[in-house]
Amino acid sequence: MAIKVLIVEDDSQIRGLLGAVLTVEGFEVSTAVSLSEARALLAHTAPQLVILDLGLPDGDGGELLPSLRAASAIPVLVVSARHDEAQKIALLDAGADDYLVKPFGVGELLARIRVALRHRGTAVAPAQVAYKVDGLSIDLEQHRVERDGVAVHLTPTEFELLSHLVRKAGKVITHRQMLTDVWGADYAEHTHYLRIYMGTLRAKLEKDPAEPRYLLTEPGIGYRLAAE
Incomplete structure (x- = not known):
């Protein structure tokens, strides 16, 4: 079961980047652009971690901390x-688990998320973000796919599907799970x-699409x- 993360951030570029990074890492991401939207999502989605910006259009993000802490002990970054x-000291005393100053590195953010979750008893191993087998090279962090050293262009949906497979290389992902993760619950069938x-x-990745080496079908499942 994916860990649910709520990103409260009004900057669309930062929000999109954080969402993409965390999705690649295997988290289930929801986003809010204001205090009011964050409160609504907190009431209905039960996230397990919150990434909270302070400068929101309808107030200071720090205003969420008292109500968050009164209701739960979920980590807040x-x-x-x-x-x-x-x-910083006031926010940490009010219940924030950590404080990152922008700009910050993605690696640092992910490490601090793992620490915050570990302190709540949830161990999170770094997700697999690279794959290299028989001439196929995939780097999810760099958003790069190559076959025999030649770059392969993928559409956003193709890349998202491939990302799910890379993160669980060697393991079967059911039709329903992939459809739900990529297109949403309404498309599960x-x-x-x-x-x-x-x-x-x-067609883009296999040398012989009729006899796939990498993208294997598990009939009916x-x-x-392929892991190797």
Whole structure:
């Protein structure tokens, strides 16, 4: 079961980057752009970790901390461009687990997320983000796919499907799980979507799409990316 993370951030570029990174790492991500939207999502989605910006259009993100702490002990990581030490101390005393000053590195953010979750008894291993077998090279962090040293262009949906397979290389992912993760719960039965997209992925990645080396079918169950 994926760990649910709520990102409260009004900057669309930062919000998109954080969402993409955490999705690649295997988290289930929801986002809010304001205090009011964050409160609504907290009430209905039960996230297991919150990444909280301070400068929101309808108030200061720190206003969420008292109600969050009154209701639960979920980890809260504050991210802000503000460097004021007194404010950092006040937010940590109010219940924030950590405070990252923008700009920060993705690796540092992920490490601090793992620490915060570990302190709550949830161990999170770094997700697999690279794959290299028989001439096929995939780097999810760099968003790069190569076959025999030649770059392969994938559509966003193709790349998202491939990302799920890379993160669970060697393991079977069911049709329902892939459809739900990529297209949403409303598409859980639309297996023709998978057939079409897996066909295009094989055409781009396999030397012989009719006899796939990497993208393997588990009849009646789902798909698996060959581990070696």
